Amino acid sequence: MDDKIGVGLIGSQFISTIHAEALRSVADAQILAVMSPTSGHARDFAGKYNIPNHFTALDQMLAMDDIDMVVIGAPNFLHCDLTLRAATAGKHVVVEKPLCMNLAEADRMIEACKRANVKLMYAEELCFTPKYVRLKALLDEGALGKPVLLKQSEKHDGPHADHFWDVERSGGGVTMDMGCHAIEFFRWLNGRTAITSVYAQMSTSVHAAKTKGDDNAIIILEFENGVIAVAEESWTKLGGMDDRAEILGSEGVAYADVLQGNSIQTYSRRGVGYAVEKAGITAGWSFTMYEEIWNYGFPQELEHFVQCVKHDTKPLVTGEDGRAVLEAIFAAYESAGTGRKVPLPFATDADKPYKLWKRP
Numbered sequence: 001m002d003d004k005i006g007v008g009l010i011g012s013q014f015i016s017t018i019h020a021e022a023l024r025s026v027a028d029a030q031i032l033a034v035m036s037p038t039s040g041h042a043r044d045f046a047g048k049y050n051i052p053n054h055f056t057a058l059d060q061m062l063a064m065d066d067i068d069m070v071v072i073g074a075p076n077f078l079h080c081d082l083t084l085r086a087a088t089a090g091k092h093v094v095v096e097k098p099l100c101m102n103l104a105e106a107d108r109m110i111e112a113c114k115r116a117n118v119k120l121m122y123a124e125e126l127c128f129t130p131k132y133v134r135l136k137a138l139l140d141e142g143a144l145g146k147p148v149l150l151k152q153s154e155k156h157d158g159p160h161a162d163h164f165w166d167v168e169r170s171g172g173g174v175t176m177d178m179g180c181h182a183i184e185f186f187r188w189l190n191g192r193t194a195i196t197s198v199y200a201q202m203s204t205s206v207h208a209a210k211t212k213g214d215d216n217a218i219i220i221l222e223f224e225n226g227v228i229a230v231a232e233e234s235w236t237k238l239g240g241m242d243d244r245a246e247i248l249g250s251e252g253v254a255y256a257d258v259l260q261g262n263s264i265q266t267y268s269r270r271g272v273g274y275a276v277e278k279a280g281i282t283a284g285w286s287f288t289m290y291e292e293i294w295n296y297g298f299p300q301e302l303e304h305f306v307q308c309v310k311h312d313t314k315p316l317v318t319g320e321d322g323r324a325v326l327e328a329i330f331a332a333y334e335s336a337g338t339g340r341k342v343p344l345p346f347a348t349d350a351d352k353p354y355k356l357w358k359r360p
């Protein structure tokens, strides 16, 4: 394939803006269309990013022959249906995290993409975040010895859109929304060794009026090679997004802080126009990010997938990885529901993770 890879974006709000910004620096890609169901949104988005086509109906976008791949930036409960429709139309698929709502959906998505001979990438940008890529390289070269304890956490004061708070559309709270990042991060760092158990503690501590989902969670994973991993996730942490990781090894230790550790420490009496995702009030001291999208690895992630499509290679993070993450998420909610450590493999026909925690 010599031509540019034609891209169709599904969604036009928060993450799709990041996708569009990120794709600007992917030389082999061209965004040919954007689709969003709300009247006017796709048109405005197309105007802003100079995209030649915009649609409110997905099938119209999928009918465009020049589109090779789609990037799904729609709410969780739509991921499965949108993937199935894109695969049936012969488009390669990048789907945002979490992969989908349940394990049966995950199986259908993986199967549909296989049958249609299209690639499915599970969009976990932490596997492309430059600081975390370097962290993994330290581990891989042996500088830290044998890994013993991995930690990762993402924290902010809660999502920006209704569907995240509604467990019927999201499937769960912060464990589903941000725990998914930590779980795939640990699997990637640990050479995709199998997870053998999950223990989790969850609460709805601040946002009970807004959601039935968990807004704070601690998740402990055990891996087959003896590594223990601890994820801390919060929707109640003020002062902007936090994303940090730690590796404790037999020969060393490393700490990586993606946002505060890379930011400009700023004092402003009047406040900063934009400091970092979900910064809140910025008068006084704040952590002002630069190149936030690059520091998170989004252009690198989409560049990778475009090259996979172009050269027919396997994505670094697949639908199967997304399914493994979802299995651990279900196990985490089961653990929080029962108070017990849950062994993996974990099978469940629950349609949404939160239901294993909030039992009737």
Ligand SMILES: NC(=O)c1ccc[n+]([C@@H]2O[C@H](COP(=O)([O-])OP(=O)(O)OC[C@H]3O[C@@H](n4cnc5c(N)ncnc54)[C@H](O)[C@@H]3O)[C@@H](O)[C@H]2O)c1
Pocket: 010, 011, 012, 013, 014, 015, 016, 035, 036, 037, 038, 041, 058, 072, 073, 074, 075, 076, 078, 096, 097, 098, 123, 125, 161, 177
């Ligand atoms: N990787 C990350 O760090 C990250 C960050 C934020 C969101 N996300 C994920 O991205 C997805 C979208 O989140 P968001 O923050 O952009 O939400 P958002 O509410 O800002 O945007 C959602 C978009 O989905 C569109 N949409 C709604 N129904 C649709 C349909 N039937 N078909 C096509 N599009 C439809 C909406 O019009 C809107 O444009 C979620 O799954 C979320 O978990 C990932």
